[in-house]
Amino acid sequence: MANTLPPTYDRNGRHPLSPKVDHDEIARFNFLTNLNVHIGQRVSPGNRTAFDNRVSPKFKQETGRPLETRQQVRDAMKKDPFYQCWAALRRNTMEQRQQAGRHVVLRQLDDLIERAKEHNDGKETLKIDPSAEAPRYLAAVDNHCMPGSYYTEIVPDDVLAGANYETGLFVTTAGSMSSKGDGGGRSIVNFVRDRFPDFSPKRILDLGAGIGANTLPLASAFPDAEVVAVDVGAPMLRWGHARAQVLGHDNVRFIHSDGDTVDFEPNSFDWVQTTMFWHETSTSAIQSMMKKAYDLITPGGLFLNVEQPNFKPETSLFDQFTRDWDAWYNNEPFWSKLHVMDVFEVMKAAGFQSDKMFDGGTEADIERGQFQSWSSTVSRHKAEAKDSGDAKDNSYKGERWYLFGGWK
Amino acid sequence: MTDIDVNKLANAKSKGKRPYFFDDPAVERVLSITMAVATELAVTRERLDTVERLLEAGKSVTKANIDAYRPDDDASKERQQWHADYIARILRIVHQELEAVENEALNADPEKLADDFAAT
Numbered sequence: 001m002a003n004t005l006p007p008t009y010d011r012n013g014r015h016p017l018s019p020k021v022d023h024d025e026i027a028r029f030n031f032l033t034n035l036n037v038h039i040g041q042r043v044s045p046g047n048r049t050a051f052d053n054r055v056s057p058k059f060k061q062e063t064g065r066p067l068e069t070r071q072q073v074r075d076a077m078k079k080d081p082f083y084q085c086w087a088a089l090r091r092n093t094m095e096q097r098q099q100a101g102r103h104v105v106l107r108q109l110d111d112l113i114e115r116a117k118e119h120n121d122g123k124e125t126l127k128i129d130p131s132a133e134a135p136r137y138l139a140a141v142d143n144h145c146m147p148g149s150y151y152t153e154i155v156p157d158d159v160l161a162g163a164n165y166e167t168g169l170f171v172t173t174a175g176s177m178s179s180k181g182d183g184g185g186r187s188i189v190n191f192v193r194d195r196f197p198d199f200s201p202k203r204i205l206d207l208g209a210g211i212g213a214n215t216l217p218l219a220s221a222f223p224d225a226e227v228v229a230v231d232v233g234a235p236m237l238r239w240g241h242a243r244a245q246v247l248g249h250d251n252v253r254f255i256h257s258d259g260d261t262v263d264f265e266p267n268s269f270d271w272v273q274t275t276m277f278w279h280e281t282s283t284s285a286i287q288s289m290m291k292k293a294y295d296l297i298t299p300g301g302l303f304l305n306v307e308q309p310n311f312k313p314e315t316s317l318f319d320q321f322t323r324d325w326d327a328w329y330n331n332e333p334f335w336s337k338l339h340v341m342d343v344f345e346v347m348k349a350a351g352f353q354s355d356k357m358f359d360g361g362t363e364a365d366i367e368r369g370q371f372q373s374w375s376s377t378v379s380r381h382k383a384e385a386k387d388s389g390d391a392k393d394n395s396y397k398g399e400r401w402y403l404f405g406g407w408k
Numbered sequence: 409m410t411d412i413d414v415n416k417l418a419n420a421k422s423k424g425k426r427p428y429f430f431d432d433p434a435v436e437r438v439l440s441i442t443m444a445v446a447t448e449l450a451v452t453r454e455r456l457d458t459v460e461r462l463l464e465a466g467k468s469v470t471k472a473n474i475d476a477y478r479p480d481d482d483a484s485k486e487r488q489q490w491h492a493d494y495i496a497r498i499l500r501i502v503h504q505e506l507e508a509v510e511n512e513a514l515n516a517d518p519e520k521l522a523d524d525f526a527a528t
């Protein structure tokens with residue numbers, strides 16, 4: 001039997017660097033997690049009812065035509081009072097989560113910075129470049145309502161963005177990312193082992209790795225490989241590097257750079273990975289960074305991406321509207337464009353060959369126990385999928401994670 | 409201690425125009441403040457639950473004991489169930505509005521009914 005309630009925040013994984021959380025901070029996270037779950041499971045489905053029973057019929061009545069585009073659906077839904085309330089609750093809950101996470105980190109920021117420095121100073125495995133600048137698409141908008149985004153430094157050696165990201169991930173994802181926030185990385189490893197059992201990479205690059213939560217499972221799975229995490233946010237890397245060190249991954253390198261200009265030898269990685277990265281960039285950034293990736297990958301090497309799947313012909317206008325929501329209201333503007341962008345065309349333009357490209361899906365990989373039984377209740381995309389029943393069919397069937405890529 | 413204004417920074421606005429969903433932005437403001445107050449009540453209630461459980465276990469109610477308290481599996485589930493029940497209570501009107509959309513038969517207008525009953 002699946003759990004119908006998420007684990008309490010005290011079950012979330014901790015490590016020696018984790019910020020202290022007092023009783024009431026945990027309680028606040030518990031409330032916000034449960035509120036997210038309630039809004040997602042109990043309130044969200046009402047949008048569809050409102051759409052079917054009044055928004056869509058009303059549009060037809062007023063215009064004499066059915067709704068034809070996702071933009072029309074959005075404009076029509078905007079006027080619906082049930083949707084308005086759901087949307088206001090959802091946006092507000094995200095803002096509350098940011099405030100709560102930031103407060104926990106800010107009240108002990110000096111201490112966290114000091115403790116991170118103990119694991120960062122003088123280490124070859126961390127390179128911070130004071131001249132690295134946030135690209136335009138990051139600088140213009142704070143993704144998922146995270147004030148200051150990934151790169152802002154409010155004090156020297158700042159770790160706020162990284163520590164807040166880790167502290168609040170459980171709340172934002174309602175505990176569905178596993179207790180170490182590495183559910184994505186664990187799933188990538190499963191996918192690669194399952195689809196490419198003979199692949200044994202020697203050098204792996206994770207582009208836009210953030211704090212590296214999803215990078216570390218790659219390092220665990222391929223202990224002989226050299227693993228490099230690149231990100232343009234210094235506070236993410238300082239936190240991620242120190243975190244990796246205390247978690248026993250003292251061989252993962254964290255490099256501060258814009259992926260577009262990152263300085264590595266061509267043909268030097270046999271695996272370039274991105275995880276939930278492209279939707280926070282731009283068209284020209286995807287085009288040029290996929291070229292960059294192609295350039296960095298050794299012949300025979302792997303390019304693998306975890307991203308939002310494209311809309312399919314059978315994705316209803318209402319589902320398109322729902323899946324686009326974060327673009328407009330959770331500060332993820334490019335997300336909507338990526339839903340209709342042919343990434344395989346971009347890969348082709350970058351140099352990859354069509355017959356060596358692939359996509360597919362994999363289910364969430366969560367440690368057993370409370371987190372796993374809970375996570376199985378919150379997997380997304382399932383509703384859109386049709387199972388062909390063919391065991392050799394590798395196509396995406398609505399699993400928790402969508403992956404696409406190619407071999408050079 | 410570096411001189412930073414913790415509350416101001418915790419409250420910082422994210423870059424990007426904030427959407428307002430209700431026809432009147434004042435409604436959004438009130439909802440937002442109401443939900444923040446609801447959050448703090450839930451926090452207080454969870455603290456009270458901890459105090460009760462400490463007392464039941466014969467422990468002294470100190471700040472240190474409260475902060476160190478970790479619920480066992482049963483207590484963890486009971487506390488989550490409390491949150492779920494509480495949230496259902498405070499969002500009652502939202503669910504009632506949804507029922508009204510789901511089932512037109514729930515929406516008979518008393519003005520019309522009065523005329524109807526008077527006439528028949």
Ligand SMILES: C[S@@+](CC[C@H](N)C(=O)[O-])C[C@H]1O[C@@H](n2cnc3c(N)ncnc32)[C@H](O)[C@@H]1O
Binds near residue numbers: 184209230231277
């Ligand atoms: C949504 S986060 C994903 C982080 C990580 N891959 C994970 O799975 O948790 C996106 C990350 O990409 C980084 N990023 C965005 N644009 C970048 C660029 N041009 N070069 C390097 N990193 C970038 C951001 O700083 C952020 O940490």
